[in-house]
Amino acid sequence: MKLPFPLAEVAARHSKWLLMAGTALLVSACSATELANFPDTNRVVARADYLDRKPLPALSDYQVAAQQRVRNLLTRPMTVGAAVEIAMLNTPHLQQVYQSQQIWDEDLVLAMAEAAATETDVNHTEMDWTAARLALMKSVNTVDRFDFPKEYFDTVEDFVEVGEDVRKAYFAAVAAQQLQNMLEHAATATQAAAELANAQYQAGTANRRAQALHHMTHAEVVKALAHAKLEAVSTRETLNRLLGLWGDDANWTAPETLPPLPEARPVFDGLEEFALERRLDHLSERKSWALWHSAVDVRSEVRENYAALQIHYDIAKYQRDTVLPLSDVVLGETQLEYNGMLMGVYDLIDDTRGQVEAGREYVAALRDYWIAEAELVQSVGGALPN
Amino acid sequence: MNRRQFFAASGLGLAAGAGLISRAIAAPAEPESFTDPATRQPLSADGRSYTPVVTLNGGSLPWRMNNGVKEFHLVAEPVQREFAPGMVVNCWGYNGSSPGPTIEVVEGDRVRIFVTNKLPEHTTIHWHGILLPSGMDGVGGLTQPHIPKGKTYVYEFTVRHSGTFMYHPHSDEMVQMAMGMMGMFIVHPRDGSHRVDRDFCFLLASWDIDPGTFTPNTAEMTDFNMWTFNSRVFPGIDPLVVRQGDRVRIRVGNLTMTNHPIHLHGYTFKVTGTDGGWVPPSAQWPEVTADIPVGAMRAFEFVADVEGDWAFHCHKSHHTMGPMGHDVPNMIGVDQKKATPKIAKLLPDYMYMPMGENGMAEMQDMVAMGMTLPENTLPMMTGEGPFGPIEMGGMFTVLKVRKDVAPGDYSDPGWYEHPEGTVAYEYKP
């Protein structure tokens, strides 16, 4: 059984506390905390014991190894998996965790790289969970210094939040660049129209007003393009900050397109219960009498994010499978009418822009889908059920 | 259908009972259908005091004699009309055709016209220009009840004067005429006067049929894009075939919302008739273009003494074009070199060509190169002649005068073979 919940292995070693601390209500409310749900306990303990015996490395080893790994990742167009892994290595706050847990070594970097190599679906990276798992497992000998479990949960929550932020920033940055590139086509179209208007004015077939109107249209697109560039820079720098990148490292290349929309509409059963078992903040709330309130919030948040995921999926699919073909039909028919001199070249240019706009709306919808997925993943506690 | 059923169906029971029209009326004959757009041979001239007319891309409606009354049966119904190969229009018409078949009678005839309404709404028929009792004038609401859908009405009157007339609805008139409901009504003189060798007739109509559509937009008042002779456009309009030396009459009625200067090449002619009757010779003058006012008819005559292929068309040049864009930018003389590569790059799957810089004739080349148009849409300029593209559409056809045409033969003789040295030629120093 694969446990996307990375704390299972670590938590197992504290199950005694969980059993003691848990009231009957708490235990029955969440089966994830029962001993039976944490398999391979012996293996975990054995491995942890082995790791415990390793001497603490010098701080600089980690930094050297991490920088090398980051540089290596930056040689290829950035993937969401690479982005999350870089964040796990570079985020100052997480580095503090490694340092305080005395796992600030190159083995951690290597272990993460190994884990990354085993990930099969680049769009559904679990690098944040991998990092959290590694951090907590390696820190087993110092776990007593956690104010367990509140601090323990909070720490892992930090990993998950960084992961979510990076995913969202990544999809926003890739989409912004793609949207900017597509808007450049629209600017080419309005520039052609403005040039035709100039030629018309020179030939005496359009007046200065008509000429000026075409230039106004072009100016609007030029301004929109500037804003699109601003958005691309801004979203990229947001990601750079999350990834801790600067200098030449900040000049990574983005893929030309977002990951494609999955074939099937995402459908999950029992997502609320799944989340209640896995939400760390919820688990930490168990210590208090705020449990009931927390569960209501968790359930509502999951429902909202799940609905958002499906609706964003539907919008993106509708835009791709219905609206885009419609814009193709419009442009195709305009071309036929242009052939017959029934419509003019400006109509052709306008409908070309219409097609570009429909394409841009698809990119925006696809971006919103991936962001919604990142939000849902976070709200169910780290990973979607299989 | 027996007589009782017929009376019930036609709503005439009451009128018959009142004794106004008390003759026994047999059921109407099966209506003859005119779905083929080819020009029919005229009715036989044998034993007649007149030359039966040739209806361009149509024909005359056969009648049945019933106790000295000429009985016709018109069925108002939705029809499909091919305007020219490549375009079929959902029209309303009569007996399978728009326009309806020509009604041809002789001055003094008693005529009875059964009108069956198979339209989705009521209708009437007004006999434009015919002198008749007010109650037979066909104005819905004013002189008769509208003919409900599914019902048959009877019009009966004695034709008092000869001339060129027409019929059309006077019931939801704008829609029904915009959909193509019209027909010619020709009354020949009883005394054999005004006889010609060939007598052609057709109606002018205008249509608003958006590119890529099949049904006229009936709410249009000014911005029409199809201009037809008998609901046909060039090159779908048959030629007017004439034997050299024939005296020829051409009768034209205008049911559009604008005038049409109908122009004949090669001849002078005189307008000899209107929808009011014959024009006295003292009021005729020679001309080459007859302006046909809105809602009017003109008959003009000439002797076809010169062989050739003579263009015959409306002189409003946009009426001799196929559908054209009225909002396209004026590109005459506009250098499009700079913008062209940009547009071509934006449309990688489309063979973009800048158009209009040197006029519009290049459009024909584009169509010839295989550039396709919206479905059911004819090119703005088309037609291939013996010397190249004719670049026409709409209200354009050819008067073909030949010496070797047999009397009564209206079949297309092909292109004229010009005698040596009679064709314009390139100057070579």
Ligand SMILES: [Cu+2]
């Ligand atoms: Cu005209």
